[in-house]
Amino acid sequence: xxxxxxxxxxxxxxxxxxxxxxxxxxxxxxxxxxxxxxxxxxxxxxxxxxxxxxxxxxxxxxxxxxxxxxxxxxxxxxxxxxxxxxxxxxxxxxxxxxxxxxxxxxxxxxxxxxxxxxxxxxxxxxxxxxxxxxxxxxxxxxxxxxxxxxxxxxxxxxxxxxxxxxxxxxxxxxxxxxxxxxxxxxxxxxxxxxxxxxxxxxxxxxxxxxxxxxxxxxxxxxxxxxxxxxxxxxxxxxxxxxxxxxxxxxxxxxxxxxxxxxxxxxxxxxxxxxxxxxxxxxxxxxxxxxxxxxxxxxxxxxxxxxxxxxxxxxxxxxxxxxxxxxxxxxxxxxxxxxxxxxxxxxxxxxxxxxxxxxxxxxxxxxxxxxxxxxxxxxxxxxxxxxxxxxxxxxxxxxxxxxxxxxxxxxxxxxxxxxxxxxxxxxxxxxxxxxxxxxxxxxxxxxxxx
Amino acid sequence: xxxxxxxxxxxxxxxxxxxxxxxxxxxxxxxxxxxxxxxxxxxxxxxxxxxxxxxxxxxxxxxxxxxxxxxxxxxxxxxxxxxxxxxxxxxxxxxxxxxxxxxxxxxxxxxxxxxxxxxxxxxxxxxxxxxxxxxxxxxxxxxxxxxxxxxxxxxxxxxxxxxxxxxxxxxxxxxxxxxxxxxxxxxxxxxxxxxxxxxxxxxxxxxxxxxxxxxxxxxxxxxxxxxxxxxxxxxxxxxxxxxxxxxxxxxxxxxxxxxxxxxxxxxxxxxxxxxxxxxxxxxxxxxxxxxxxxxxxxxxxxxxxxxxxxxxxxxxxxxxxxxxxxxxxxxxxxxxxxxxxxxxxxxxxxxxxxxxxxxxxxxxxxxxxxxxxxxxxxxxxxxxxxxxxxxxxxxxxxxxxxxxxxxxxxxxxxxxxxxxxxxxxxxxxxxxxxxxxxxxxxxxxxxxx
Numbered sequence: 001x002x003x004x005x006x007x008x009x010x011x012x013x014x015x016x017x018x019x020x021x022x023x024x025x026x027x028x029x030x031x032x033x034x035x036x037x038x039x040x041x042x043x044x045x046x047x048x049x050x051x052x053x054x055x056x057x058x059x060x061x062x063x064x065x066x067x068x069x070x071x072x073x074x075x076x077x078x079x080x081x082x083x084x085x086x087x088x089x090x091x092x093x094x095x096x097x098x099x100x101x102x103x104x105x106x107x108x109x110x111x112x113x114x115x116x117x118x119x120x121x122x123x124x125x126x127x128x129x130x131x132x133x134x135x136x137x138x139x140x141x142x143x144x145x146x147x148x149x150x151x152x153x154x155x156x157x158x159x160x161x162x163x164x165x166x167x168x169x170x171x172x173x174x175x176x177x178x179x180x181x182x183x184x185x186x187x188x189x190x191x192x193x194x195x196x197x198x199x200x201x202x203x204x205x206x207x208x209x210x211x212x213x214x215x216x217x218x219x220x221x222x223x224x225x226x227x228x229x230x231x232x233x234x235x236x237x238x239x240x241x242x243x244x245x246x247x248x249x250x251x252x253x254x255x256x257x258x259x260x261x262x263x264x265x266x267x268x269x270x271x272x273x274x275x276x277x278x279x280x281x282x283x284x285x286x287x288x289x290x291x292x293x294x295x296x297x298x299x300x301x302x303x304x305x306x307x308x309x310x311x312x313x314x315x316x317x318x319x320x321x322x323x324x325x326x327x328x329x330x331x332x333x334x335x336x337x338x339x340x341x342x343x344x345x346x347x348x349x350x351x352x353x354x355x356x357x358x359x360x361x362x363x364x365x366x367x368x369x370x371x372x373x374x375x376x377x378x379x380x381x382x383x384x385x386x387x388x389x390x391x392x393x394x395x396x397x398x399x400x401x402x403x404x405x406x407x408x409x410x411x412x413x414x415x416x417x418x419x420x421x422x423x424x425x426x427x428x429x430x431x432x433x434x435x436x437x438x439x440x441x442x443x444x445x446x447x448x449x
Numbered sequence: 450x451x452x453x454x455x456x457x458x459x460x461x462x463x464x465x466x467x468x469x470x471x472x473x474x475x476x477x478x479x480x481x482x483x484x485x486x487x488x489x490x491x492x493x494x495x496x497x498x499x500x501x502x503x504x505x506x507x508x509x510x511x512x513x514x515x516x517x518x519x520x521x522x523x524x525x526x527x528x529x530x531x532x533x534x535x536x537x538x539x540x541x542x543x544x545x546x547x548x549x550x551x552x553x554x555x556x557x558x559x560x561x562x563x564x565x566x567x568x569x570x571x572x573x574x575x576x577x578x579x580x581x582x583x584x585x586x587x588x589x590x591x592x593x594x595x596x597x598x599x600x601x602x603x604x605x606x607x608x609x610x611x612x613x614x615x616x617x618x619x620x621x622x623x624x625x626x627x628x629x630x631x632x633x634x635x636x637x638x639x640x641x642x643x644x645x646x647x648x649x650x651x652x653x654x655x656x657x658x659x660x661x662x663x664x665x666x667x668x669x670x671x672x673x674x675x676x677x678x679x680x681x682x683x684x685x686x687x688x689x690x691x692x693x694x695x696x697x698x699x700x701x702x703x704x705x706x707x708x709x710x711x712x713x714x715x716x717x718x719x720x721x722x723x724x725x726x727x728x729x730x731x732x733x734x735x736x737x738x739x740x741x742x743x744x745x746x747x748x749x750x751x752x753x754x755x756x757x758x759x760x761x762x763x764x765x766x767x768x769x770x771x772x773x774x775x776x777x778x779x780x781x782x783x784x785x786x787x788x789x790x791x792x793x794x795x796x797x798x799x800x801x802x803x804x805x806x807x808x809x810x811x812x813x814x815x816x817x818x819x820x821x822x823x824x825x826x827x828x829x830x831x832x833x834x835x836x837x838x839x840x841x842x843x844x845x846x847x848x849x850x851x852x853x854x855x856x857x858x859x860x861x862x863x864x865x866x867x868x869x870x871x872x873x874x875x876x877x878x879x880x881x882x883x884x885x886x887x888x889x890x891x892x893x894x895x896x897x898x
Contacts, residue, residue, distance in 0.1 A: 002641060028637060048669065065668055137783070147704070147771075154620075157701075157774060166701050166703075167608070167682065169608050170608035180626065180630060181809050184632045191639065192451060207782075208790055211779060216621070218779065222780075222802050223500065223513050226876070228882055229701075234596070235879060252678075254617070255596070288878075289878075325602075326678055328670060333601075339657065341657055353672070356663075357657065361630055361634030362584075363637070429738075430684060435676050437670075
């Protein structure tokens, strides 16, 4: 028995930060029971559907988004507004160790299910709330999505190009970063409970979690009073840094030579002695002043070469460099393969897809993948009710009353089907889709196999 | 006694991921002993110096970078290549719970201090190694810096503008995110040790930690075969999204209206009925096709208004929005102030500066700040040797032999001083410095006070 076997988690979360956090606990062995409301199931069940196909029961583990964040959990629906539904929740909490929620602050208290409402009845319960700005304070009530959270951490002000508009980053990191903080906090609270017997309330603010990523921009203001708006592109004073085109369509290699030694190594690989003798590049200052000219020379060298080869050559010479990986290359990455990073999980009606690991540490050589596919909506309702001691007759009554099974009205109509099918055209119009691989299913199977 | 009081951590890490992780353990109560080598102290001691001034003993807690990541730790230097130095390390490990290191994979094994070298002698020791790509695999040996790590997780390929070069994000998030994985990994291993008495080796790869942030880009390839290179700027199909100029120099508000209800709310605040009746904006598709025109209208409305007011108005109407915060505004943020996010920590010879919390969860209403300022180089050497039972005479001998005190030769020379003073001009040439607040020290004191 390792790590969290025996730990029981009642999971009221949806979308991203919460499900990702409870999935980590599940991967480490916990018994995670995902509760979805009878009126509105986890809305992520409709994101990135297999085959981009919203016909049929598309909410039943056909979403890559849902599958990745909910792998291995058991699911039931509960009407938390009905007496019967709430009573079942209380029964589930009787021997639970953790309750997780990520409603907008205040919502769960209005349902009478806040920590204050439960802590006397369940004194050993660790209760974790995750939100954009924390549970109290002047902005606690705000809507929190990536496009509003990143500016709150100052990150949007420092990404992009000088003189240009601020830019959101392309990936989704705020939920991840705060979710990991939640994970560390919950485990910390469990350690404390082991000693004291006392449950705890954990309150996570995405804003607070992400501020430290500001790093040098904050330090520069604190010590020098400099205020920046707009990013530095890929450049950084004192260094030779950039993303350079390589052979093939839209292939790039990122290079960062941070000091004289690495500059000399870079010259050794790319520029021979010529660059070192060029007065335009004779010092860090000179290279900075002539970065455009230098970039042209670097690009002229890289553009006829393979991005992986360039990265390997530079790394061998002691210069930090990396091929800019596109999604299929991330899947086929030999390092990730060697470390067993991908799990193959079933998407209903589609087959298996590789799913990334959310808990990355390897412990004593063991890594921690998913414990099964994502659950269908309400899939384990009967099983869980039986575990609570309900008879078949009682289960039938609860179903009849609508306390444990809803109908996904929010999803099951033509309008929703239309809306959840992901449209390709806008991305093509935007110009950010490089290509569509017709053989991607074979590539996916090969790459992450 | 809460959380990690009584936990002893031997910290061989430097720079970012490691020190940040051990600082979290320190903030939660652990006894963290930072070991620096006698030849090369933590190189971050020279980053972002108070007053931008590298004269004098600038390596003694005058760096904001160092101060933030090493707050509250005790420091000693050890010559790990000498018999005596290694013997002291062994004595320190006798009752230690955790050893943390972030050398390039292989380096610590070559020093004879790998997990396999120590686990028999210290069977209860949890040992955590943090690196770019993990401890084994074909590219485990690679140099790992932000500019090479972000492409390895695919993040650089999805930030920026369509048709433009890939772009590194402006903030530093890879170390932070992987550091939290390390933190969760270590606490998990400690829980296991509580049950079994067995130490563990925790192996953290920054690449693995960060892949999940690819989110939709990975999902889109897995299910639809679409490959993207270059970001979508601030746009996202189906939504009205962007960063819009507001009153003042380089002030922006980020807005994200994701569905019909939020579009109607946006019109209510900004555009009244006119926009709703405009056929160019009659549907999500139409708005997408005419996003440029819509952006102009939105910008026209926002540009004469205060960014905080616009964000508040939109949030009140149910639209996710946020002022794009610049560093001084992050410091003065009322939400962070209400939640007690900043500690005031002394930088030697400068005064107090605000330092962010690295562990953001609030547990039972308690938040976890720094436990004191960062240590001077070797500050606690004598104290720690005395705790190991060394006599004054033995301490003097160890100092004489150079086993416990080095001289920061690598730092203490004119060239280093020159290099460390951060130059303003390159950033101004780049065009990304908006202004320098002459009164920033008062603003800093006021903002985060």
